[in-house]
Structures are given as structure tokens and as C-alpha cells.
Amino acid sequence: MIRTRFAPSPTGFLHVGGLRTALYNYLFAKSHNGRFILRIEDTDQSRKVPGAVENLIETLKWANVTPDEGPEFGGDLGPYIQSQRLEIYRQHIQSLIEKGHAYYCFCSTDRLDALRKQQIAEHRQPRYDNRCRTLSDSDIRKRLANNEPHVVRMKTPETGTIEIHDLIRGNVPFPAEQLDDQVLMKSDGYPTYHLANVVDDHLMQISHVIRGEEWLPSTPKHQLLYKYFGWDSPQFAHLSLLLNPDKSKLSKRQGDVAVEDYRKKGYLPEALINFLALLGWNPGTDQEIFSMEELIHEFSLERVGRSGAIFNVEKLAWMNGHYIRTLSPEKLFQLSSGFLPDRSGWSDSQTISVLTAIQEGLTKFSELPDKTRLFFTEKLNYDIPDIQEYLAKPEAVTILESLVSQMEIVQDFNGDSFVAAIKTVQKTTGIKGKPLWMTIRAALTGETHGPEIHVITNILSQETCACRLQLALDYARRQTSRN
């Protein structure tokens, strides 16, 4: 049974890199009929953020990367929140101490800091000097009885090489003397990542650990821990990191990193997932668009790349536009709620025709207020250079006077009859082509681009159009008389 897990710390919003890690775990598990587990690694009390767990779960659900087990998802191997498993860790640390693979350390943080500073000053490798390894049993008992603050460290080998096998990177050797006597239990009684992670992955029967590359250097320590416990270690696969456009590690400051940010801007989960899947993985074919089902079917760790990938928002935007174009009118309307500006006086079905009219040019829902303004606005603004280029001309007065009078006699107002009216204007005024059409577009919408005129006038009422044209005519007259 393949079992994978996503094990975030609840320190804030879910990061897009985190979502990619979760996704790869999910896809790998699902493609092998396995299970995907969510575990919350909240062993650092100082970094805990209230509400982060709920937000994490909510975001995973939104993205459709839904755990089979985890807090709120059930499962037989819980609890799935590490702060609720302290007793389990305590017992395991005790067994390690008894077997001689771990030891109490009473060194103060002051001493540790001083030690590190000195080592750096002497250009030596900063690491613990193993001082408490050799404490006598009676000494330890006495200091424990005195309630002296202490941690528990693991005993690492002094020499030799520890080689780990990574599914993506192959065999990676690490010289043992590089390994620090890592702290396993902190003085507050909480385990560190290294201990809790190994214990939980074993107890939760995780078969494959798929995580970020930042964990590669500590994997030999984890491997050692499995050996000390007498357990088989899971398989490892370390994913490359997501990068900023300047190739530094993806971070706030250079753009949005929280999944939440993209959701708020109106990116669809399908697009974000499709995009993230292709950042470091490819199917070996030319296919670019994948549904979650297709991803599950196609995904394999063998085709995951080794180098870091820049998070290219432009491609995500293209992909999002692609998914938006496939939306049915009803779905489009449903998803646009929360992004629409005030549209009092507009029914849902009228709103749907507005949305359909601008659908093909939409790349994300946050553009909605801008792109729908020409329909919903109460008052058009002609006082911008692009518009004045057309309306502040004597020609505009001629065109609009003619069109306004046409409006009074037009029958069955709609896109077609309005276009017919424009043709009449063309005949009577002799003005044609871009000057004619753009002037009318400017008058009608206050913008120089948008959907086709007949599409717009199919939606806008005759009254609205007549009113806007009259307003534009007045404006054109004022502008030209002034000059």
C-alpha cells in the first residue's frame, strides 16, 4: 500500500510551493491507488499561528488536493496533529536513550551560542562539541532530579559515510563527521522536526516521503534514526524548490506566494493545479492541459525534474484564461460572485450575458470590475485622452447628431438594428471606417476597446444607448465649440 503525506507547519498561509509538494504527494498516492495523509507539524510553539490549520485544510479542499486521512478527515493512525502526540514521542526518545543512541544534554543556549561564535571565528564548522555525551549516570540522575533544563540529542557516528537513496536524485553520500548531534527533544518537552517526523512517518506507515529539497541534507540523520529504532525507512524523493524570477528562493516581496493570493485574484484551482503540476514534472508528450484525473493517470516520479523552477505568473495567467474560456455561462456567473462591481438594476440573466460578452478576454476574475465597467457604470467618463481623440472633433458632432436622430426612429432595438442605424449614418454623413466606428464605441462605452458593437448593444437597452449617445454629443459640442 502506497501512503504519502503532506506535513506542513501551521505558521501562516499555504505557500504555492507547499501546494505543489502536496499535489505531487497526492498524485503519486492516487496513481498507485494509495492514500494521501495530512499531518500538522506544530512542534514549534513560538511559530504557531491561530487559524492556520483551518486555513490550510480549507485551501487544500479548494485546490481539490483532498487528504484521505488527517485532522477533519479521519483515519485510524491519528491523532494527525503532532502537539497531540507528545506522549508517543516521549516514549520513543526514552527507548533511544536506553539503547544508547541518544543522551541528555544540559548545555545552555548561552554556551551553545558562544561555542558557535568561536567556531565561526576560527573558521571551523559550527556544530555541537558533544560535551554531554560523556556525562556520568549519577551526574545525569542528579541534574534531572534538580529539574535542570535539558534537551535530548541523538548520537551520530564520528566516521564513515551515510548514503541515502533518493528516487529523484539517486544515491547521495554524506560524510558522517558532518552530522551534528541533533537535538531530538527540546527543553520545553516538544520533539524537534527530525524526531517527530521519523516517528510519525513510521507509525503512520508512510511508504514514500516526497518533500522539498531543503530536507535533503538532514535525510542522513533521519536514516540513522530509522536504523536506531530498528525500522525500515520509507523511500525518499526530494523535490526542487520554486524560485523567484531572479532565481532566488520563491518569496514574498517578489510577488504572491500564498495560494490564498491567487484564489483572491480569481485564479481557478484547475489552472493553478495544472500549472503547478508542470513546474518540475512533464508527461513526455506535448500535452499542456491536464485535468486532475489525467494528472493522476499520467504522473510518475521518474519524470520529475531535478532543477529549480521559476514561478512564471504569465504562463499561469494564460492557463487560467484557457480554463475560464471553457466555463459555461452559469458556472462563469457563479464563480464571478464576489468579483463583480455594483450592478443594481441588472438581473442575473442580464449579468450572464455581460459576462459571456467579455469571457474570452478574461484571464482572471479580479479583472471583472474593469472589464464590465462599460456595461454597469452609471456615468461614463469621456475626459481621457484616448476618448477625446475621437469625441473632441467636429466629426464626432456630425456622427452623433445623425445617430441620435436615427435612434428616435429605430424599430426593434438590438445589435442588428443598431448596426443598421450606423450604416445609415455612414450614408448620410459620408464618414466611414475606423473614425465612424471608434467614435460610436467611444460615445457608447467611454473606452477604446471591448466587445463588438452589436454585442454591446444587444445587452444595453435602447434608453441607455440613446442617453449615452446624447451625453457624448453634448460633450463633443462643448469640446469643439471651446476650440
Added chain:
RNA sequence: GGCGCCAUCGUCUAGUGGUUAGGACAUCACGCUUUCAAUGUGGUAACCGGAGUUCAAUUCUCCGUGGCGCUACCA
């Protein structure tokens, strides 16, 4: 500094001991469209450097360079 990972168009990537080095985004041109977009067609654009192995290296090996990660009682 030490240890480790990585290296093909601007970006995501495919690929090979002999290829016109392929696709997608972006970009440019043209078509369609009396606007924009969408769409169609075409174009520009890459094997980090140096040795070695080989008849032949972008591909294999080593070195260098660069980028990144780790080097906490954070994960």
C-alpha cells in the same frame, strides 16, 4: 567557510554519442476582426566554460564557474 543539490531558447521543459535540438508561455510579423481580445499561420530565440574519453560530444567523466539549499532547543 564546510557539506550537498542543480545547470538546454527570456521562462517551463522534451530530447539524443551522429537531430534542420522539439513543444508550451512570453515576444515579433501576418491573416481574421471596422477596437481589444480570442483564434490561425509564420518568425526570432538555447545546449554555462575548460579539459578528457571517442571517428564523433549538448549528451559520458573530471575540473572550474554560477545558482540554490543546509549548516538552530525553525520547520
